[in-house]
Each structure stands twice: as structure tokens, then as C-alpha cells.
Amino acid sequence: MPAKPFPELSESQTSDLKESLLQWTLANGLVMYPPNFQDFSANNAPITLFPTPLPKSSFQNAQDVQKLFNELYINLILKEKSWLIDILRKLSKFDADFTGKLFEVYEKAIEQSPNKKLIQPLSLGLFRSDYMVHDTTNEIKQIEFNTVSVSFGGLSTKVGELHTYLNKSGYYDSDYSYQYYDDEEIPISNSINELAQGLADANYYYNDETKSTKTVVLIVVQPGERNCFDQRHIEYALLKNHGIKTYRVTLEDVEAKTTVNDSKLYIKATMDEVSVVYYRSGYAPSDYEVNPEKTWAARLFLEKSKAIKSPSVLTQLSGAKKIQQILTKEEIIKQFLPDISETDLEKILSTFVAIYPLDDTPEGQTAKKLALEQPEKFVLKPQREGGGNNIYKENIPGFLKNIDEKEWGAYILMELIEPPKHKNKIIRNNDIYNEDIISELGIFGTILFNEDSGKILTNNNAGWLLRSKFSSSNEGGVAAGFGCVDNIYLYE
Amino acid sequence: MPAKPFPELSESQTSDLKESLLQWTLANGLVMYPPNFQDFSANNAPITLFPTPLPKSSFQNAQDVQKLFNELYINLILKEKSWLIDILRKLSKFDADFTGKLFEVYEKAIEQSPNKKLIQPLSLGLFRSDYMVHDTTNEIKQIEFNTVSVSFGGLSTKVGELHTYLNKSGYYDSDYSYQYYDDEEIPISNSINELAQGLADANYYYNDETKSTKTVVLIVVQPGERNCFDQRHIEYALLKNHGIKTYRVTLEDVEAKTTVNDSKLYIKATMDEVSVVYYRSGYAPSDYEVNPEKTWAARLFLEKSKAIKSPSVLTQLSGAKKIQQILTKEEIIKQFLPDISETDLEKILSTFVAIYPLDDTPEGQTAKKLALEQPEKFVLKPQREGGGNNIYKENIPGFLKNIDEKEWGAYILMELIEPPKHKNKIIRNNDIYNEDIISELGIFGTILFNEDSGKILTNNNAGWLLRSKFSSSNEGGVAAGFGCVDNIYLYE
Numbered sequence: 003m004p005a006k007p008f009p010e011l012s013e014s015q016t017s018d019l020k021e022s023l024l025q026w027t028l029a030n031g032l033v034m035y036p037p038n039f040q041d042f043s044a045n046n047a048p049i050t051l052f053p054t055p056l057p058k059s060s061f062q063n064a065q066d067v068q069k070l071f072n073e074l075y076i077n078l079i080l081k082e083k084s085w086l087i088d089i090l091r092k093l094s095k096f097d098a099d100f101t102g103k104l105f106e107v108y109e110k111a112i113e114q115s116p117n118k119k120l121i122q123p124l125s126l127g128l129f130r131s132d133y134m135v136h137d138t139t140n141e142i143k144q145i146e147f148n149t150v151s152v153s154f155g156g157l158s159t160k161v162g163e164l165h166t167y168l169n170k171s172g173y174y175d176s177d178y179s180y181q182y183y184d185d186e187e188i189p190i191s192n193s194i195n196e197l198a199q200g201l202a203d204a205n206y207y208y209n210d211e212t213k214s215t216k217t218v219v220l221i222v223v224q225p226g227e228r229n230c231f232d233q234r235h236i237e238y239a240l241l242k243n244h245g246i247k248t249y250r251v252t253l254e255d256v257e258a259k260t261t262v263n264d265s266k267l268y269i270k271a272t273m274d275e276v277s278v279v280y281y282r283s284g285y286a287p288s289d290y291e292v293n294p295e296k297t298w299a300a301r302l303f304l305e306k307s308k309a310i311k312s313p314s315v316l317t318q319l320s321g322a323k324k325i326q327q328i329l330t331k332e333e334i335i336k337q338f339l340p341d342i343s344e345t346d347l348e349k350i351l352s353t354f355v356a357i358y359p360l361d362d363t364p365e366g367q368t369a370k371k372l373a374l375e376q377p378e379k380f381v382l383k384p385q386r387e388g389g390g391n392n393i394y395k396e397n398i399p400g401f402l403k404n405i406d407e408k409e410w411g412a413y414i415l416m417e418l419i420e421p422p423k424h425k426n427k428i429i430r431n432n433d434i435y436n437e438d439i440i441s442e443l444g445i446f447g448t449i450l451f452n453e454d455s456g457k458i459l460t461n462n463n464a465g466w467l468l469r470s471k472f473s474s475s476n477e478g479g480v481a482a483g484f485g486c487v488d489n490i491y492l493y494e
Numbered sequence: 495m496p497a498k499p500f501p502e503l504s505e506s507q508t509s510d511l512k513e514s515l516l517q518w519t520l521a522n523g524l525v526m527y528p529p530n531f532q533d534f535s536a537n538n539a540p541i542t543l544f545p546t547p548l549p550k551s552s553f554q555n556a557q558d559v560q561k562l563f564n565e566l567y568i569n570l571i572l573k574e575k576s577w578l579i580d581i582l583r584k585l586s587k588f589d590a591d592f593t594g595k596l597f598e599v600y601e602k603a604i605e606q607s608p609n610k611k612l613i614q615p616l617s618l619g620l621f622r623s624d625y626m627v628h629d630t631t632n633e634i635k636q637i638e639f640n641t642v643s644v645s646f647g648g649l650s651t652k653v654g655e656l657h658t659y660l661n662k663s664g665y666y667d668s669d670y671s672y673q674y675y676d677d678e679e680i681p682i683s684n685s686i687n688e689l690a691q692g693l694a695d696a697n698y699y700y701n702d703e704t705k706s707t708k709t710v711v712l713i714v715v716q717p718g719e720r721n722c723f724d725q726r727h728i729e730y731a732l733l734k735n736h737g738i739k740t741y742r743v744t745l746e747d748v749e750a751k752t753t754v755n756d757s758k759l760y761i762k763a764t765m766d767e768v769s770v771v772y773y774r775s776g777y778a779p780s781d782y783e784v785n786p787e788k789t790w791a792a793r794l795f796l797e798k799s800k801a802i803k804s805p806s807v808l809t810q811l812s813g814a815k816k817i818q819q820i821l822t823k824e825e826i827i828k829q830f831l832p833d834i835s836e837t838d839l840e841k842i843l844s845t846f847v848a849i850y851p852l853d854d855t856p857e858g859q860t861a862k863k864l865a866l867e868q869p870e871k872f873v874l875k876p877q878r879e880g881g882g883n884n885i886y887k888e889n890i891p892g893f894l895k896n897i898d899e900k901e902w903g904a905y906i907l908m909e910l911i912e913p914p915k916h917k918n919k920i921i922r923n924n925d926i927y928n929e930d931i932i933s934e935l936g937i938f939g940t941i942l943f944n945e946d947s948g949k950i951l952t953n954n955n956a957g958w959l960l961r962s963k964f965s966s967s968n969e970g971g972v973a974a975g976f977g978c979v980d981n982i983y984l985y986e
């Protein structure tokens with residue numbers, strides 16, 4: 003069965019829907035702070051009016067491979083640490099100011115630890131693997147694998163609840179007030195609870211496998227975070243479902259607000275012991291820019307502590323675009339997931355598009371030619387997170403020519419995925435936009451592992467996120483103002 | 495055990511608490527639209543930082559008498575309708591423009607109905623009985639009994655959840671991050687669910703005792719309602735807990751948006767049948783002022799329909815201050831609640847302060863003297879709802895002298911209650927106020943009854959509301975900007 007078309011509403015129906023939608027977002031925390039905000043006032047987050055169609059099989063495949071991907075990335079650390087470190091060392095040379103600094107934190111933390119070993123072998127991954135559906139085949143194709151500060155797990159649950167509310171209230175029916183979608187067609191991501199569960203798992207293992215509510219989770223946040231409500235929903239779930247308290251601190255305030263005693267990390271004001279440091283900052287150069295000395299010192303200080311990091315510096319670095327490129331090779335996958343079944347291997351491989359290095363290898367040589375001669379098929383990516391860093395299509399040749407060819411190795415060249423366009427509508431503040439949109443599906447996963455023993459303690463799926471943006475725009479960051487939070491409408 | 499003192503927090507602790515409090519309100523719909531609002535942006539509702547102490551026994555007494563009060567007020571209609579109507583007819587003369595208009599709606603509705611009988615004998619009361627605790631005795635003393643458009647059942651639940659969150663997160667502890675209050679000490683009002691249950695009960699009986707989700711609830715709202723989120727929470731619960739949809743309409747739009755067929759009320763756009771008309775408007779003259787003809791016609795139109803009204807015009811009118819005055823007499827209580835036990839009777843009577851008529855009866859004569867000679871002990875109340883209408887203390891003599899003595903009978907003279915002052919703090923937008931506050935406890939109740947058969951179908955308690963205001967201000971309306979939403983801290 004093909005997907006049902008989007009609801010076609012009259013002007014007055016759209017206006018009714020809009021009023022109910024806006025009030026629902028404000029009554030249920032589907033909100034963001036606007037630019038230059040005041041603490042006491044929030045706006046609706048940018049969202050779609052309707053859920054966006056996604057083939058059920060595509061969704062299922064994305065769910066199916068999540069735990070494999072979780073394991074694949076942490077096996078870089080568990081199984082081939084020296085190989086990973088060699089690569090990261092090379093990357094650090096290209097990108098001394100950021101990758102290099104992070105790598106330095108990793109090395110210093112070890113060097114400064116007793117017996118040159120990190121005091122806390124446990125590490126928590128809260129990951130999100132992002133895909134687009136390839137238009138003609140419905141295959142999911144991986145955009146990237148995020149290993150740090152994955153966002154919108156909070157608002158994703160909320161937008162699913164909102165679309166469900168609108169659907170059940172009859173706002174999607176243009177004739178009567180019937181449900182337009184069946185309940186199962188618009189599932190709600192359980193990411194709030196699942197991500198909170200991931201943090202609770204780490205807290206549990208930190209406390210020698212007891213459910214302690216005495217230790218707390220420290221969330222490292224950006225100053226003036228406009229998307230704090232996304233994070234807050236996870237905090238509230240952590241307290242409600244598990245009785246675990248959270249503290250929020252900026253990198254700059256780490257020194258003033260926390261202290262270490264016998265390697266244990268404490269909140270100074272209350273002397274609460276921190277079991278998990280959860281980074282929702284620290285993933286981009288700008289997070290260290292205002293006060294580099296203090297913020298880099300803070301990162302090192304936390305890394306050396308006994309608190310479980312989500313993620314550890316090494317886990318964060320393993321999400322580098324360069325690693326993603328290397329991992330597209332079958333033999334590498336087999337090496338890192340030796341026990342993988344043939345079916346699973348195929349499933350994983352089917353999610354890859356071509357990603358090339360831009361170095362002196364034969365493959366790199368070919369890629370350089372492609373980048374210059376057929377740029378319209380590609381996106382060029384540096385070792386960065388957070389959006390706004392990629393170079394698209396016809397901008398690639400000019401960009402490359404402007405930098406020394408020796409620097410090219412810092413980039414990867416990725417085939418562009420062509421997702422289907424949809425006629426959904428985006429609402430931002432009061433304004434409804436009617437342009438075509440394209441969507442990116444993110445699957446959350448949580449994995450807790452022991453870097454010393456190589457043991458994986460938990461490995462779970464943790465809900466999803468659908469983000470949509472105008473098909474005319476290259477990037478899709480919601481907080482940055484290009485995209486919006488969406489939800490899936492599953493069809494066969 | 496006396497009440498614990500309010501938490502004493504340092505400046506930095508207060509600032510941490512404030513940030514978490516504000517973000518919680520915005521993430522959980524403890525919000526209001528500010529004046530001159532835009533649809534897509536809401537502010538925190540004005541609330542207290544801490545729950546306010548209330549003796550457990552006072553709270554228990556207020557809970558205990560609620561069902562009796564529910565029954566007492568509807569028995570005016572069920573048992574002595576002609577007596578009630580006589581009084582209302584007299585009141586209508588004093589207050590032709592409002593009470594008179596409402597009474598006219600009642601009379602016309604009957605006159606224009608087949609067999610001169612309202613087509614819908616069922617009527618739903620969503621009531622709130624308001625009290626202050628008398629400082630020296632801890633006795634609860636009734637301020638008034640509201641029979642129409644009782645508000646803050648939505649935000650009351652939310653503020654209880656917020657205080658619980660802050661308490662469990664340790665924000666109330668000035669030394670560590672312990673819970674300052676035990677869980678049982680700050681209970682959460684279940685008013686959202688209970689008020690939704692009341693509406694669901696009416697929907698059930700409308701549909702001949704079946705749980706239909708085909709009929710809907712029509713909420714009559716004020717245009718530009720800033721407190722809409724308070725109402726929305728009840729709507730969401732009605733949909734979530736009972737699958738019942740709601741529509742919102744202003745009195746002015748009733749004609750355009752609804753229609754009647756065979757006495758049944760329908761939403762024009764969807765042809766959904768309305769089981770219950772729930773008034774969150776229509777209780778004050780200003781609700782009819784902009785377009786009197788249309789709005790009064792709308793009220794009559796709805797009254798004649800088969801939908802169950804919450805409240806019917808007669809139920810609304812039975813909440814008149816004049817009735818409240820009459821009901822303070824023991825013999826009247828016994829007349830309306832013939833089966834009441836001695837204990838219950840005492841409990842009810844103990845909630846009354848002196849309320850006098852200002853008429854030509856001997857009691858009225860005494861009252862007139864009191865009003866002029868000892869005004870500082872009294873508040874003078876007209877037949878109005880919604881706040882801002884009373885005359886306090888030394889303003890009474892001047893006010894009375896300015897109007898014809900024949901008009902005095904329209905007012906009641908009520909002894910002032912002296913509640914204890916508390917050192918709680920109020921936050922409005924970003925600002926924290928440190929002045930002394932006094933609190934008013936409201937107990938919600940729902941009652942569904944049949945005006946023809948005299949039968950009471952359901953009668954329930956439905957949670958509570960604590961509202962607080964600066965002790966320096968006479969009135970306490972939250973939406974009007976004088977007061978704030980609070981929650982109770984129970985102590986023995």
C-alpha cells in the first residue's frame with residue numbers, strides 16, 4: 003500500500019489545527035528558548051504539522067542494525083585500540099586545534115593517571131545513527147554515526163505525542179473529526195525514557211551493580227543553551243523513573259562547581275558524588291573558544307575522574323568522519339565484528355554509500371578526481387560535529403583549490419543520498435511553510451562497556467528522531483534554525 | 495509538631511532553584527500567556543517557590559465537607575426550586591443587567607422548551623469551595639462556593655509536581671541535597687484527572703450510561719484567554735484517559751460554529767454531537783459586553799439544547815453570594831440536607847463566618863450599623879464572580895453612602911477572616927518577591943444530578959488548589975495579576 007497523502011485541510015481547519023498545535027507544544031514542553039531569550043519565556047520548537055511517511059521496512063532495518071553499530075564503534079576501542087589511536091594521531095595533525103586537542107586530553111589523562119591507566123574503565127555511549135532513505139530503493143543510507151551529545155531524544159518523544167494528539171483529536175481529517183492515521187502508523191519514540199535508562203545503567207554499574215540514588219549525573223551543557231528543554235525531559239525521566247538527580251554545569255564552571263577526592267568527582271555545593279558525566283557540550287571548537295585554557299583543563303579534569311563519561315574522549319573521537327569512511331569496508335567490519343552473521347553483515351553494508359579519503363592512496367587519487375570533476379554528486383566533510391561545516395556539490399572544487407593539497411586528507415568525500423521529497427508543512431513560531439521537505443531518521447542507541455575487560459554490559463536501542471528540512475537547504479540542524487523535529491508515519 | 499520553617503537558601507542556591515524552577519514550568523506546561531501575547535510563546539505562571547504550610551486537620555476538614563457542600567448547593571435546585579427562584583427573582587431586580595439577564599435566560603429556556611420543560615434534566619456541577627484558615631483556631635472558614643468556571647485545577651496539579659520535583663532534587667536543602675519535605679507532606683492535587691473524570695461522567699450519562707467517544711465536550715472560553723493552559727491540561731486528560739474530544743468556542747462564535755438538530759447540539763464543521771457544554775466563560779458581565787445580543791442569545795441557545803451544561807444557568811445562579819449568606823443558617827442547612835448527621839452538620843457550620851444581608855430585616859438593620867460603624871471587620875460583596883468586585887474595610891461606608899439605600903440589599907456583608915501570614919516567596923516572570931503571603935484553599939468537587947428525578951448520579955471530591963497573595967493585597971486573583979498558584983505543605 004502506498005502512503006496516504008498528507009491531510010488536505012482548508013484554511014480554517016489549518017488555523018484550528020495551528021492553535022491547538024501551538025498550545026499543545028507550550029503545555030507539554032515541546033519548546034525551545036528563542037534567540038536572546040529571557041529565562042521565563044519559551045516558544046514552540048520548530049516542528050512539522052504532520053508526521054512524514056517512512057516505509058516500515060526502512061524503519062525496521064534502521065532499528066535492526068543499531069545494536070550492531072553500537073558494538074562496531076566501541077569495538078574500535080575494545081579490540082583495536084592501537085589501530086584507532088594511530089588514525090586519531092594522524093587526524094590530530096591535520097586538525098591540531100580541535101581533534102588534536104581532544105587527543106591530547108586523552109593522552110594526558112592516561113599519562114597523569116595512576117599506573118598510566120584510566121581509573122574508570124567503564125564508558126557509556128549514547129549514540130545516534132543518522133540515515134536518509136534512498137528515494138528509488140527505499141534503502142536506508144547512513145549519513146553519520148554520532149558518538150557525542152546526540153540531541154532531540156527529548157523533543158522527539160514530544161512531537162510523537164503531539165502528532166498523536168492531533169490525530170486522535172480529528173485535526174487531520176478534512177471532512178469529519180476521524181482519526182486519519184491508525185495508532186500503529188504513528189508510533190511514539192520512547193527516547194526520553196530509554197536515554198534516561200542508559201544513564202541509569204551507568205549509575206548502576208558505577209555503584210557496583212546497585213541501584214543507588216545517592217550518586218548523581220553531571221550534565222555538561224553549553225552556556226545559554228536554547229535547546230535545554232530537550233535535555234530537561236531526560237533529566238526529569240531520570241529522576242522520576244530512577245530517583246537519580248542531575249546537575250548542569252558549563253565546561254567553564256567545572257572547576258568552580260566540582261571537586262575531586264580520591265579520584266571521585268563531587269558537586270562542591272552539596273558533596274553529591276557524580277557517577278556519570280553526560281556531555282551535551284564539548285563536541286565543537288566553539289565550546290572551548292571563550293576560555294580555552296579553562297575549558298580544556300575542565301575536560302581533562304573530568305576525564306581523569308572516576309565518573310563514567312558519556313562519552314569518554316576516545317569514544318567521542320571514534321565518531322570521526324574519517325573513521326566512518328574507513329568503516330564502510332567489508333573487511334574492516336568483519337574485523338571489528340568477527341561474529342557477525344552473513345545477514346547482519348549485508349544489512350550493515352547496505353546502509354553505506356561510497357565515502358572516499360582524499361589522500362595519496364589509489365582510492366584517494368580517484369576521489370580527488372571525482373571531487374573536482376563530478377562535485378554535484380558529493381558532499382565534502384571535515385572532522386567536525388554540530389552542523390554547518392560541510393561543503394556541498396559545486397562549492398567543493400573551489401574550496402579544495404583554496405587550501406593546500408596536503409590538507410585534503412583531513413576531509414572525506416561522501417556520495418550524496420537522494421531522499422524523497424515530501425509535501426509536509428513546517429511551523430516555526432507562528433509561520434507555516436509549505437516548501438518540499440526531506441527527512442533524516444536518527445536511531446538512538448545506548449551501550450555501556452568496559453575498556454579494560456572488553457566486556458559489553460548493556461547494548462540497547464533507544465528510540466528515534468525524525469528531523470526534516472526544506473529540500474532546498476543543504477544542512478538540517480534544528481537548533482541552528484535550518485530544520486525541524488518531525489515524527490514518522492509508517493506505511494508498508 | 496509545628497511546621498518546619500521555609501527553606502533558607504543562600505543567594506546562589508536561590509538562583510539555582512530559580513533556573514530549575516523556571517525551566518520546569520516551561521517544560522511541563524505550568525505556564526500562562528503574558529498580556530498582549532503571541533500564540534507561540536508562553537511564560538511561567540506566577541507561583542510560590544515553596545509549598546505553604548497548612549494544618550493537616552484543616553485540610554482534612556475541607557476535604558470532608560466537600561461532598562456535603564456539593565449536595566447542599568444542588569439541593570437548592572432539587573428540593574426547593576421555587577424558593578430558589580423567588581430569591582433569584584428578587585436578586586434580578588437589584589442586578590438587572592447581569593443576574594437579571596441570566597435569570598431571563600433560565601426563564602426563556604423553559605418557556606421555549608417543549609412542554610415547558612428543559613430537554614436535558616441532567617446537570618453537571620464542577621464546583622470549588624474556597625477557604626481560609628483562621629489564624630488562631632486553625633479552623634477553615636469558607637470564603638465562597640463557586641459554581642461556575644472554577645479555574646486552576648490544571649495548574650494546581652502542575653505546581654504540586656513542580657514542588658515535588660524541587661524537593662526531590664534537593665533544591666530545598668540548604669546544606670546538602672536532601673529532601674526537605676517528606677513525600678506525604680507535599681501531596682499533589684489530582685484535579686486534572688478528577689475534573690476530566692467529572693466531564694467524562696456527564697458524557698457517560700448523556701449517552702445512556704455507555705462510554706461513548708463519539709460525543710464531544712464543548713468548552714465555552716473567553717476570547718484571548720491567557721489561562722488557556724490550565725484548561726488544556728483538563729482537555730488532554732479527557733482525551734487521554736477517556737478518549738473524549740473537546741472543542742473550544744467563544745460565546746460570540748457559538749452561533750457560527752454550532753448547530754442544533756432535534757435539540758441535539760452539534761459542531762458544524764465536523765457534525766460531532768456535543769454531550770457537555772463546559773463554561774470557562776459567561777460568569778461575569780464583561781463576558782457579554784462586546785456583543786450582548788449575540789452572546790446572551792448564545793447562552794440561551796446552549797441552555798435549550800440537549801447537551802448537559804456545566805453549569806446550567808440555575809446551577810450557576812445558585813452560587814450567588816446572597817445564597818451563600820442564606821445558607822449560613824443552621825435551620826436552612828437542615829432543611830436542604832435533611833439526612834445530615836450531627837457531626838457533619840457541625841463540620842459544615844464550623845466553616846462559616848458571619849454573613850449578613852443589608853436589607854430591612856432586623857438582621858439587616860444590625861448589619862447596616864456594623865457596616866458603617868465597624869467596617870474594618872468586614873468585606874462587602876455584590877452578586878459577582880471573577881474577582882475585583884468587593885469593597886473592603888474602611889471603603890465600605892463611603893461606598894454605601896454613595897448608592898441609594900434601596901440598592902444595599904444587593905450586597906452581603908461578610909466578616910473578614912484573618913488567615914496566618916507566611917514567609918513564602920512568589921515568583922512572577924523572573925522576579926522573586928519576599929513579602930508576607932496569605933493563602934486560600936479551594937477544594938474541587940464534581941456532582942452530576944437530575945433536576946427532574948432529584949437523583950444524584952455522582953458526587954466526588956476532585957482535588958484542590960492553594961492560591962496565595964501578598965498579605966497586603968485584598969484580592970487574590972491569579973490571572974488578574976494579584977495572586978499566584980501555590981501548593982500545600984501538610985503538618986500535624
Ligand SMILES: Nc1ncnc2c1ncn2[C@@H]1O[C@H](COP(=O)(O)OP(=O)(O)OP(=O)(O)O)[C@@H](O)[C@H]1O
Nearest residue numbers: 145146381386387388389416417418419476477478
Ligand atoms: N551523504 C549525504 N547525502 C545527503 N545529505 C547529506 C549527506 N551527508 C550530510 N548530509 C546533510 O548534511 C547534514 C549535516 O551533515 P552531518 O550530519 O554529517 O554533519 P555534522 O556536522 O556531523 O552535523 P550534526 O552532528 O549536527 O548532525 C545532514 O544532516 C544532512 O542533511
Ligand SMILES: Nc1ncnc2c1ncn2[C@@H]1O[C@H](COP(=O)(O)OP(=O)(O)OP(=O)(O)O)[C@@H](O)[C@H]1O
Nearest residue numbers: 637638873878879880881908909910911968969970
Ligand atoms: N471573608 C473574607 N475574609 C478575608 N478575605 C476575603 C473574604 N472574602 C473574600 N476575601 C478575599 O477577597 C477575594 C475575592 O473574594 P470572592 O472570592 O468572594 O470574590 P469573587 O468575585 O467571587 O472572586 P473569584 O470568583 O474570582 O474567586 C478572596 O479570594 C479573598 O482573598
Ligand SMILES: [Mg+2]
Nearest residue numbers: 132145146389
Ligand atoms: Mg548529522
Ligand SMILES: [Mg+2]
Nearest residue numbers: 146148387388
Ligand atoms: Mg554529527
Ligand SMILES: [Mg+2]
Nearest residue numbers: 624637638881
Ligand atoms: Mg473567590
Ligand SMILES: [Mg+2]
Nearest residue numbers: 638640879880
Ligand atoms: Mg467566586
